[in-house]
Amino acid sequence: MDYNPLAPEVMANPYPYYAELRNKAPVAWLEPLQCWAVSRYVDVDFALRNPQLFPSSVFTAQALGDLNPVPETPWILDMNPPDHTRLRKLVNKAFTPRLIRALEPRVREITQELVAALTRHPETDLVASFSGPLPTIVIAEMLGVERARLHDFKRWSDDIVLATSRPRDEAVRARVRASGAEFRAYMEEMIARRRREPAEDLITALVRAEEERDMLSATEILALVVLLLLAGNETTTNLIGNAVCSLLDHPAELAKVRADPALVPSMIEEVLRYESPVQVIFRQTACEVELEGGTIPAGATVFLLLGSANRDERKFPEPDRFDVTRNPQDHLAFGYGIHLCLGAPLARLEGRVALEALLFDCPPFACTRPYLPRIASLIVRGVQTLPLRFTTPAVAAAMQ
Ligand code: HEM
Numbered sequence: 542m543d544y545n546p547l548a549p550e551v552m553a554n555p556y557p558y559y560a561e562l563r564n565k566a567p568v569a570w571l572e573p574l575q576c577w578a579v580s581r582y583v584d585v586d587f588a589l590r591n592p593q594l595f596p597s598s599v600f601t602a603q604a605l606g607d608l609n610p611v612p613e614t615p616w617i618l619d620m621n622p623p624d625h626t627r628l629r630k631l632v633n634k635a636f637t638p639r640l641i642r643a644l645e646p647r648v649r650e651i652t653q654e655l656v657a658a659l660t661r662h663p664e665t666d667l668v669a670s671f672s673g674p675l676p677t678i679v680i681a682e683m684l685g686v687e688r689a690r691l692h693d694f695k696r697w698s699d700d701i702v703l704a705t706s707r708p709r710d711e712a713v714r715a716r717v718r719a720s721g722a723e724f725r726a727y728m729e730e731m732i733a734r735r736r737r738e739p740a741e742d743l744i745t746a747l748v749r750a751e752e753e754r755d756m757l758s759a760t761e762i763l764a765l766v767v768l769l770l771l772a773g774n775e776t777t778t779n780l781i782g783n784a785v786c787s788l789l790d791h792p793a794e795l796a797k798v799r800a801d802p803a804l805v806p807s808m809i810e811e812v813l814r815y816e817s818p819v820q821v822i823f824r825q826t827a828c829e830v831e832l833e834g835g836t837i838p839a840g841a842t843v844f845l846l847l848g849s850a851n852r853d854e855r856k857f858p859e860p861d862r863f864d865v866t867r868n869p870q871d872h873l874a875f876g877y878g879i880h881l882c883l884g885a886p887l888a889r890l891e892g893r894v895a896l897e898a899l900l901f902d903c904p905p906f907a908c909t910r911p912y913l914p915r916i917a918s919l920i921v922r923g924v925q926t927l928p929l930r931f932t933t934p935a936v937a938a939a940m941q
Contacts, residue, residue: 545573546821546844546919553915555820555922556861559849567834576823576842582853582873584832585845588824589877595824595843596621597880604771608704608714610721614764618772618880625879631757632765632883635746641886644683648890651678652898660903660931667927671899672781676774676891684766685731685742697724698770705771728766732759773884776818779916779923780888781895783816784809786924787863788900789908794865799900807868809892813851814872815863820848820922822876847873848922904931 544558544566545551551558562569562580569578579585588595601618602609617628655671665671674695681694700720708714731744739745747762757765788795788808798804824843829836837843851872852860875882882888899906906929913924 544569544571544578546571546578547573549917552917552919555848556852559846559852560854562846563849563853563855568832568837569835571844574842574844576844577837578844578846579832579834579837580846580849580853581834582850582856584834585847585850585873586877587832588843588845589873589880592621592879594827594830595845596827597625598823598825598842600823605701605704606707608701608717608721609767610701610725611760611764611767614760616764616768617883618768622879627752627755628757628761629879629883630752631750631755632747634750634752635743636883638886640743640746641890644679644887645890645894647682648679648894649898651675651682652894653902656898656902662931664909664928664930667785667929668778668782668924669926672778672785672895672927675781675895676777677770679887679891680769680773683743684769685735685740685744690727693723693727696720697727698774701767701770702775724767725763728763729759732762769884772882773887775921775923777884777888777891779818779921780809780812780892782923782927783818784812784892784896785899785927785929786908786913787812787816791863794863798865802897802901804865805893805896805900806889808865809889809896810869810872811863811865811867812892813874814857814867814869815851816922817848817851817872817874818922819874819876819920821846821920847876906931 544562546555546558559580562578567579567581567584569580570576571578579588597619599615599619602612602616615624617625617632620628652675655675659665659667659670677695677698678691681691681698686694697720700717701724703713704717704721708717728744732748735742735745735748739749744762744766747757747765750757788798794808798808822845824845826837826839826841826843828839851857851869851874854860856871857867857869875885875888909928909930913927916923916925
């Protein structure tokens with residue numbers, strides 16, 4: 542069938558194309574990308590559970606090309622056992638669920654500060670003024686970046702993310718390179734300082750993480766921090782944006798959540814399923830592999846369509862219905878298996894706190910544009926801008 546994930550109409554709304562793939566060609570050769578697409582839940586799930594058949598590759602590290610500020614160390618995302626097992630064990634020691642739970646009050650404070658600034662104006666772009674800054678500020682504080690350097694950190698982080706779009710303009714490339722170098726120098730100094738003077742932050746936890754006398758090197762920590770910025774910021778921004786868009790598109794579901802705040806966590810899981818911020822991840826085949834949907838030859842590049850698996854009617858009844866009470870616990874939005882998203886508890890926390898603040902601490906809001914430009918990417922799903930208008934108290938009173 543004719544499926545080109547790079548076509549603008551497919552990026553705008555990939556779901557009908559996914560449905561056709563699942564039904565007609567569940568394991569499909571994609572000529573434009575020279576790779577195989579796997580679209581059914583059962584097959585994506587199998588691939589994630591069998592990393593020996595579907596190892597990871599160097600795709601993601603290549604995303605930054607020569608703009609990678611830490612090119613000498615591979616990313617955990619691209620590693621396979623036993624190297625991945627070693628690194629992940631160490632990183633897990635630092636990134637514990639307890640640490641994430643302890644963050645909640647601070648995440649709430651940061652969210653409240655952003656919300657207070659947001660609601661001072663009748664109109665706002667939610668991406669620029671809320672869902673974009675929130676994850677960057679949270680990760681900066683987690684790492685232990687000083688307040689005075691927050692602005693620099695945000696700039697470095699934005700430029701490192703910009704590197705993934707492979708800018709061609711030499712001036713932009715030079716700026717991205719300079720930001721990468723500044724970021725690296727700052728983090729290297731911080732890692733060295735935390736070894737001498739431990740503090741209550743993630744860098745100290747990473748410096749201290751020890752497993753059978755094995756420890757993380759400074760470059761391993763640096764590469765991990767770059768990945769945290771790339772894997773954690775835009776994804777969480779899009780989770781919040783996709784939640785707001787899905788709720789505004791489904792007023793009855795929005796009303797249910799407004800009436801019952803306890804539905805927020807379930808709503809977040811449904812957004813992750815319904816509009817997965819990461820639509821596709823990549824793997825290779827170690828040998829010829831037979832899936833339910835078809836056979837893939839050895840040494841092939843494989844696209845695991847998480848966004849399609851999460852809309853598979855064989856797994857989720859009425860998958861195209863956005864249902865805030867569904868609470869899907871087994872969606873694949875965070876992947877599965879050995880590479881299961883390290884930041885999932887943090888993303889869930891930020892998503893919940895952000896949506897609680899938007900729904901219960903802000904005046905009611907509406908989107909001011911009928912059509913929102915989407916991020917032009919086959920990997921991430923989200924909107925570029927999300928212009929909202931808050932209903933003034935007078936209008937809100939008149940509506941009651
Ligand atoms: C809604 C937000 C997020 C989504 C949808 C998401 C999605 C994913 C997915 C699908 C994977 C698996 C990739 C694969 O198997 O190839 C992954 C891995 C990862 N994520 Fe997330 N992520 C989110 C937020 C975050 C956050 C907030 C952080 C950290 C601050 C983070 C850090 C990571 C890391 C380090 C990995 C690699 C783990 C490994 O290879 O062992 N992510 N994420």
